[in-house]
Amino acid sequence: MPGTPTIGPAGAQGVREANLGTVLRTIRAAAPCSRAEIAAATGLTKSTVSSIVADLAARRLVREVGAPAERRVGRPGVGLALDERSIAAVGLEVNVDYLTVVAVDLLEGVLLSRHAAFDARSAGPEACAERITGLLAHTVADPLLRSRTVLGASVAVPGLVDAPSGVVTNAPNLRWTGFPLRERIAGLMARAGLPAMPLHVDNDANLGVIAEYRGGHLAGTPDLVYITGEVGVGAGILTGGALLRGSSGYTGEIGHVPLLRGGPRCGCGRRGCLEALAGVEAVLRHAVPDLMPDGPLSGAGLSRAVDAAVARAEAGDPAVRRALRRAGTWLGRGAAALVNVIDPAAVILGGYFVPLAPWLGPPCAAAVAAHSLAPDRPGRVQTSGLGLTAAARGGASALVDALDRGRLPLPERAPAPP
Amino acid sequence: MPGTPTIGPAGAQGVREANLGTVLRTIRAAAPCSRAEIAAATGLTKSTVSSIVADLAARRLVREVGAPAERRVGRPGVGLALDERSIAAVGLEVNVDYLTVVAVDLLEGVLLSRHAAFDARSAGPEACAERITGLLAHTVADPLLRSRTVLGASVAVPGLVDAPSGVVTNAPNLRWTGFPLRERIAGLMARAGLPAMPLHVDNDANLGVIAEYRGGHLAGTPDLVYITGEVGVGAGILTGGALLRGSSGYTGEIGHVPLLRGGPRCGCGRRGCLEALAGVEAVLRHAVPDLMPDGPLSGAGLSRAVDAAVARAEAGDPAVRRALRRAGTWLGRGAAALVNVIDPAAVILGGYFVPLAPWLGPPCAAAVAAHSLAPDRPGRVQTSGLGLTAAARGGASALVDALDRGRLPLPERAPAPP
DNA sequence: TGGATTAGTTTGGTTATTGGACGAACACAG
DNA sequence: CTGTGTTCGTCCAATAACCAAACTAATCCA
Numbered sequence: 001m002p003g004t005p006t007i008g009p010a011g012a013q014g015v016r017e018a019n020l021g022t023v024l025r026t027i028r029a030a031a032p033c034s035r036a037e038i039a040a041a042t043g044l045t046k047s048t049v050s051s052i053v054a055d056l057a058a059r060r061l062v063r064e065v066g067a068p069a070e071r072r073v074g075r076p077g078v079g080l081a082l083d084e085r086s087i088a089a090v091g092l093e094v095n096v097d098y099l100t101v102v103a104v105d106l107l108e109g110v111l112l113s114r115h116a117a118f119d120a121r122s123a124g125p126e127a128c129a130e131r132i133t134g135l136l137a138h139t140v141a142d143p144l145l146r147s148r149t150v151l152g153a154s155v156a157v158p159g160l161v162d163a164p165s166g167v168v169t170n171a172p173n174l175r176w177t178g179f180p181l182r183e184r185i186a187g188l189m190a191r192a193g194l195p196a197m198p199l200h201v202d203n204d205a206n207l208g209v210i211a212e213y214r215g216g217h218l219a220g221t222p223d224l225v226y227i228t229g230e231v232g233v234g235a236g237i238l239t240g241g242a243l244l245r246g247s248s249g250y251t252g253e254i255g256h257v258p259l260l261r262g263g264p265r266c267g268c269g270r271r272g273c274l275e276a277l278a279g280v281e282a283v284l285r286h287a288v289p290d291l292m293p294d295g296p297l298s299g300a301g302l303s304r305a306v307d308a309a310v311a312r313a314e315a316g317d318p319a320v321r322r323a324l325r326r327a328g329t330w331l332g333r334g335a336a337a338l339v340n341v342i343d344p345a346a347v348i349l350g351g352y353f354v355p356l357a358p359w360l361g362p363p364c365a366a367a368v369a370a371h372s373l374a375p376d377r378p379g380r381v382q383t384s385g386l387g388l389t390a391a392a393r394g395g396a397s398a399l400v401d402a403l404d405r406g407r408l409p410l411p412e413r414a415p416a417p418p
Numbered sequence: 419m420p421g422t423p424t425i426g427p428a429g430a431q432g433v434r435e436a437n438l439g440t441v442l443r444t445i446r447a448a449a450p451c452s453r454a455e456i457a458a459a460t461g462l463t464k465s466t467v468s469s470i471v472a473d474l475a476a477r478r479l480v481r482e483v484g485a486p487a488e489r490r491v492g493r494p495g496v497g498l499a500l501d502e503r504s505i506a507a508v509g510l511e512v513n514v515d516y517l518t519v520v521a522v523d524l525l526e527g528v529l530l531s532r533h534a535a536f537d538a539r540s541a542g543p544e545a546c547a548e549r550i551t552g553l554l555a556h557t558v559a560d561p562l563l564r565s566r567t568v569l570g571a572s573v574a575v576p577g578l579v580d581a582p583s584g585v586v587t588n589a590p591n592l593r594w595t596g597f598p599l600r601e602r603i604a605g606l607m608a609r610a611g612l613p614a615m616p617l618h619v620d621n622d623a624n625l626g627v628i629a630e631y632r633g634g635h636l637a638g639t640p641d642l643v644y645i646t647g648e649v650g651v652g653a654g655i656l657t658g659g660a661l662l663r664g665s666s667g668y669t670g671e672i673g674h675v676p677l678l679r680g681g682p683r684c685g686c687g688r689r690g691c692l693e694a695l696a697g698v699e700a701v702l703r704h705a706v707p708d709l710m711p712d713g714p715l716s717g718a719g720l721s722r723a724v725d726a727a728v729a730r731a732e733a734g735d736p737a738v739r740r741a742l743r744r745a746g747t748w749l750g751r752g753a754a755a756l757v758n759v760i761d762p763a764a765v766i767l768g769g770y771f772v773p774l775a776p777w778l779g780p781p782c783a784a785a786v787a788a789h790s791l792a793p794d795r796p797g798r799v800q801t802s803g804l805g806l807t808a809a810a811r812g813g814a815s816a817l818v819d820a821l822d823r824g825r826l827p828l829p830e831r832a833p834a835p836p
Numbered sequence: 837t838g839g840a841t842t843a844g845t846t847t848g849g850t851t852a853t854t855g856g857a858c859g860a861a862c863a864c865a866g
Numbered sequence: 867c868t869g870t871g872t873t874c875g876t877c878c879a880a881t882a883a884c885c886a887a888a889c890t891a892a893t894c895c896a
Binding site for chain 2: 003004005006007008009010011012014015018019021022025042043044048221222223235237239240241242244245246247248249250251252253254255256257258268336337338340341342343344345371373374404405406
């Protein structure tokens with residue numbers, strides 16, 4: 001059964017939008033390809049495809065490339081491909097201990113990527129918004145982006161976000177509540193005389209799973225779960241190719257599922273939460289206790305501690321390996337709850353879990369297999385290939401995704417030179 | 419982010435379909451209403467609404483009723499309402515110990531409802547298919563349905579179902595595996611010389627949540643979970659108004675989430691599963707041990723035992739109340755896992771949990787509140803008002819829902835007499 | 837050089853929505 | 867009881883988009 005029927009009247013422009021998206025996606029998948037091939041693949045007629053391709057070319061999203069090398073009988077088709085020189089999309093991520101920016105082109109190739117240690121917790125939300133705005137301004141001014149149309153920017157935040165309004169409802173690890181991040185960034189940009197652009201704010205796990213869906217090893221798998229391994233543990237859930245948002249935004253909040261009665265105390269006040277057992281900070285406190293301060297970590301501390309834990313685990317340190325194994329098992333138990341409810345094709349471990357995955361992954365996979373009902377499926381637990389840029393890339397990808405759905409907020413322009 | 423873009427070309431008939439659905443749903447919600455009111459409510463123009471209403475009237479789904487009593491200045495509109503005399507949809511449910519049929523009209527009013535004790539487990543799948551076919555044939559031949567167009571029939575099964583093919587992949591409590599139920603029913607109907615009709619097979623919890631979405635107290639709430647309380651425990655999950663199906667159909671399989679290490683042995687071979695702690699059969703073994711046989715229950719045994727447990731609980735029997743309280747707490751823990759992942763607006767307890775709800779519901783709600791992260795929401799745990807007919811009604815509703823989406827597999831007919 | 841084949845464009849036709857004009861039906865005021 | 871104003875529903879021409887088929891273009895091959 002499909003979703004709730006769309007409200008509002010349907011009209012011809014909706015049809016056009018759908019078909020623009022279909023053709024764009026087909027070219028993305030099959031480039032270089034001819035109009036005739038697109039017609040065959042989509043079921044549209046050749047005339048419709050010609051009309052749509054003309055439209056896309058006028059917006060510089062598609063261009064003609066040389067005829068395909070393959071030589072067959074009959075008139076050769078002219079190859080079409082996405083024009084990756086025309087647009088850009090920016091994704092940012094703010095997290096407890098770092099700030100990331102990524103800009104991608106229409107092919108979702110990375111144009112530019114910056115990662116910097118940053119103590120968002122002590123900076124506070126207002127200073128953070130300023131820092132983000134500065135980074136965004138700097139990014140769009142980069143020579144690599146200057147000649148492109150910027151589709152917009154998206155900001156990933158580790159916490160509960162009301163995506164439509166761009167308000168960060170509650171981000172415990174940043175200690176933000178009810179902060180109107182989008183509004184702030186838009187205000188700061190206007191004050192600095194920068195051109196307005198679409199701004200989106202969303203949860204980091206939600207954007208992480210979008211990144212995996214569009215660019216990870218499992219790209220295109222419509223039922224995916226992405227688990228962030230930052231200070232907090234959260235899950236982004238994609239079902240049927242769409243984000244699960246729930247009735248109030250609390251989907252995938254597995255960081256605080258109770259796993260062990262009377263277990264270690266968690267930041268949320270309860271005991272035995274997944275985050276207190278398998279969150280990166282908790283893992284490191286067991287694995288490399290000598291490197292962890294008594295108070296909260298700040299700046300690049302977490303990253304350094306992860307590196308140290310990896311080095312020791314590689315060297316065969318039994319205490320570190322034991323700590324990672326136990327954390328992996330708890331993580332698997334938490335993930336199993338999710339697998340039993342959602343039945344995803346795969347669970348992808350992201351963030352700081354990626355470098356730790358050689359030791360954390362196998363026990364996690366074993367625990368998922370042991371505690372889930374569905375028959376065991378090899379490769380159900382995977383490691384992200386996107387590292388700490390996943391959320392930022394996902395934000396940028398989400399902007400590109402709007403084009404793939406036929407929503408082209410782009411003016412017609414003179415056709416691109418060959 | 420909306421779901422995966424629909425594949426295939428979009429065309430004018432898709433627009434018509436969407437708008438037919440929009441108008442039909444508007445009339446359902448606002449009847450009796452005039453064409454002008456529909457135009458205002460939907461954003462379509464008056465001419466389009468006229469055209470669509472004519473189409474719906476030709477298919478006898480809508481009829482003109484007397485002008486509305488409300489008197490205002492200007493020409494009065496002619497009232498439109500759904501014509502409930504024209505079609506019918508049939509829903510059946512086969513479960514371990516009973517068989518249910520329900521037929522509804524376009525307003526989803528119940529035309530006919532039968533519930534019979536039936537030992538599906540010992541009858542076996544083939545005999546069951548014969549029995550279902552017989553019941554269906556008897557139902558469509560009923561004088562109440564004879565004059566109507568039957569949209570189709572849907573069968574709810576407690577187990578894993580591949581809905582597109584109508585094959586029951588695995589129904590442990592019925593002991594069916596890989597049984598092609600739809601194909602069998604279609605074959606038996608053809609052999610009996612009955613007219614073919616669309617047949618659907620789906621999981622009972624999935625259809626239960628559809629019934630709640632369309633006809634329960636929480637009708638229209640797009641993020642709902644329905645928990646069946648039959649011999650097994652399963653959840654049907656609706657998110658954004660659409661069923662969650664997962665990558666291989668194992669969504670909502672909460673019956674076997676492990677809750678208590680070393681707990682009671684479960685039918686699945688493991689220990690401490692939710693079903694072994696809070697499944698109806700397990701509950702009754704604790705609550706009314708004297709009424710439960712050592713072997714498996716058969717026929718109407720379960721229903722009688724539930725009645726007895728209710729009677730004793732009402733009389734204040736402390737052992738029964740204690741057993742129900744404990745089961746409710748376990749159920750709440752299992753439901754909390756679901757709430758933390760899905761964030762539904764409500765969790766609805768169905769099946770045999772309904773009569774037991776006065777004692778089982780409050781501890782269940784308390785456990786959900788205690789173990790879920792999102793702020794407590796009163797009324798998060800609800801009791802179904804549909805009793806044991808939920809799944810059958812949901813199947814029938816799903817057929818009506820196709821009309822509400824504009825898919826009208828109905829021939830044009832002479833307009834209905836006033 | 838001409839036939840076969842495939843690509844892309846052009847032209848005409850279909851479906852469905854839109855928007856404005858118009859007649860119909862009623863209330864109200866004089 | 868008659869005119870005026872208001873709202874309802876329909877009719878008709880215009881528009882947008884897709885489709886089907888004819889047509890031109892480009893290439894291979896005999």
